[in-house]
Amino acid sequence: MFKSKELKSQKRTPTASVGASTAPGYPHRLNFYDLPPLFEVTLEDFEESAIDRLRILAEIESSYARNRSWDELKEVTEKLCKKYLPLHANATALGKINPLEERKRDHLGHFVLRLAFCRSEELRRRFVTTEKTLFRVRYEGELREEKMEFVNSLNFGWVKVDTNERSSFEAELKALEVKPPGLPRTDEQEGPRAQEYVKVHWTKVPDLVAKRRVFLRGGFAYVHSREVSSIVYHEFESALQKALEHTAKMLPRMDEDTRLVPLLNNLSQGFLAGIPSEWSGPPLAGDEIRADMIDDMAKKHFPLCMRNLHECLTRDRHLKHFGRLQYGLFLKVLGLSIDEAVLFWRKSFSNITDDKFNKEYKYNIRHSYGLEGKRANYPAKSCQQILTTDKPGVGDCHGCPYRHFSPENLQSSLLTHYSLQGLGTTDLHEIMRTVKDGHYHVACTRVFEITHASKGVKKGDGIGDGESVTHPNQYAARSIELEKEQSQEGTVMAVD
Numbered sequence: 001m002f003k004s005k006e007l008k009s010q011k012r013t014p015t016a017s018v019g020a021s022t023a024p025g026y027p028h029r030l031n032f033y034d035l036p037p038l039f040e041v042t043l044e045d046f047e048e049s050a051i052d053r054l055r056i057l058a059e060i061e062s063s064y065a066r067n068r069s070w071d072e073l074k075e076v077t078e079k080l081c082k083k084y085l086p087l088h089a090n091a092t093a094l095g096k097i098n099p100l101e102e103r104k105r106d107h108l109g110h111f112v113l114r115l116a117f118c119r120s121e122e123l124r125r126r127f128v129t130t131e132k133t134l135f136r137v138r139y140e141g142e143l144r145e146e147k148m149e150f151v152n153s154l155n156f157g158w159v160k161v162d163t164n165e166r167s168s169f170e171a172e173l174k175a176l177e178v179k180p181p182g183l184p185r186t187d188e189q190e191g192p193r194a195q196e197y198v199k200v201h202w203t204k205v206p207d208l209v210a211k212r213r214v215f216l217r218g219g220f221a222y223v224h225s226r227e228v229s230s231i232v233y234h235e236f237e238s239a240l241q242k243a244l245e246h247t248a249k250m251l252p253r254m255d256e257d258t259r260l261v262p263l264l265n266n267l268s269q270g271f272l273a274g275i276p277s278e279w280s281g282p283p284l285a286g287d288e289i290r291a292d293m294i295d296d297m298a299k300k301h302f303p304l305c306m307r308n309l310h311e312c313l314t315r316d317r318h319l320k321h322f323g324r325l326q327y328g329l330f331l332k333v334l335g336l337s338i339d340e341a342v343l344f345w346r347k348s349f350s351n352i353t354d355d356k357f358n359k360e361y362k363y364n365i366r367h368s369y370g371l372e373g374k375r376a377n378y379p380a381k382s383c384q385q386i387l388t389t390d391k392p393g394v395g396d397c398h399g400c401p402y403r404h405f406s407p408e409n410l411q412s413s414l415l416t417h418y419s420l421q422g423l424g425t426t427d428l429h430e431i432m433r434t435v436k437d438g439h440y441h442v443a444c445t446r447v448f449e450i451t452h453a454s455k456g457v458k459k460g461d462g463i464g465d466g467e468s469v470t471h472p473n474q475y476a477a478r479s480i481e482l483e484k485e486q487s488q489e490g491t492v493m494a495v496d
């Protein structure tokens with residue numbers, strides 16, 4: 001699919017525009033993704049473009065799980081798009097911005113994710129829903145002129161209702177002019193001019209038919225110009241649905257490609273816990289974390305998975321292999337130096353002799369810091385890894401409590417660990433419902449919001465800019481950052 005050829009054109013005939021000269025083959029930033037990318041890509045681009053897109057799609061899915069309003073979802077999505085997948089309009093692609101590169105990356109990421117998400121009915125459904133939402137966010141945010149150019153370049157088979165027909169159905173069409181409450185302002189004028197009507201086969205606008213916002217006659221739906229976006233969204237959705245089914249049939253041919261299949265398998269897990277950012281360095285630049293600080297930090301800043309590990313370690317004076325691995329790498333990335341780590345684990349394993357500790361555990365601690373064996377710098381585990389690998393068995397303390405605890409144990413653990421930070425029994429209902437629906441990291445994000453409300457975090461803020469928790473270190477780092485901000489504010493006020 002990804003051959004070394006330049007992309008010549010989109011399937012739908014583009015209209016000339018300002019951007020046509022700066023982004024050949026991509027006259028609009030909006031894209032129906034009719035054709036696969038036909039340019040050469042590196043394996044790195046292949047993966048990175050998909051990961052960045054998946055960050056956005058995973059957050060869209062989290063937004064639905066968190067019952068965000070459309071405006072909130074849009075705001076969060078736009079912020080993430082700006083950060084991970086900027087896509088400038090023709091009119092704003094000025095200076096150093098290269099719209100061609102942005103649009104090619106958008107195009108590539110979409111198609112890589114098609115490969116990852118076409119393989120089951122469930123994955124296809126989730127991909128179509130989130131892609132359609134991303135398209136809608138971009139479509140609503142598009143400049144009016146460019147949106148009209150884009151819409152006019154698409155061939156949806158709609159027919160403009162002429163004057164004769166308009167006078168025949170004057171009363172019926174007039175009734176459609178009443179703007180339904182809550183319709184976004186940006187949907188008001190696009191496609192054909194405002195106060196005009198188009199007719200399409202009614203199956204192209206099922207949502208408008210269901211909401212009785214069209215006039216039906218002879219199998220056609222008469223649609224007010226302000227509702228044209230519904231046709232566009234429906235076309236986008238049904239074309240993508242069909243394309244995914246087609247890709248699924250073709251995919252078995254790729255099964256022998258040992259480079260791509262593991263990558264695609266990994267990507268398809270992205271909806272489970274979002275896509276983590278890299279957490280490889282200490283979040284507290286300049287602040288040393290000592291072994292004797294961990295107990296206090298765990299109570300104030302750690303997510304439930306790490307609090308649970310800390311509790312088990314304190315209680316049993318021991319942790320099994322996967323628990324040590326999960327907690328040890330987390331502490332390393334938090335900023336615990338190797339010397340302090342050895343001290344911490346030595347003190348924690350207080351039931352064993354120095355000799356046993358040095359022989360059986362010290363090597364592994366040094367190994368995880370890249371000082372032994374193949375000297376690799378191991379990263380801390382992300383939520384996705386904790387949720388999907390090394391499932392804990394009886395007596396194990398690692399894993400994610402939101403996924404691996406029974407509902408009763410989870411509820412009692414939440415109250416034990418977080419009631420002093422503001423989590424009450426009334427919050428449990430919402431958290432347990434999210435867990436039941438399989439949105440574990442969304443439940444964790446909600447707990448973060450509740451337990452940091454005293455530091456100004458509101459519902460929907462997530463760990464910053466509305467983002468959900470995707471990594472335990474990100475959770476802890478943000479919690480520490482909030483505490484610092486609060487104490488700095490306190491200092492400034494005291495000086496004033």
Ligand code: SF4
Pocket residue numbers: 303304305306382383386387399400401402440441444469470471472475
């Ligand atoms: Fe830990 Fe992530 Fe689970 Fe939260 S969602 S408890 S950070 S693994």
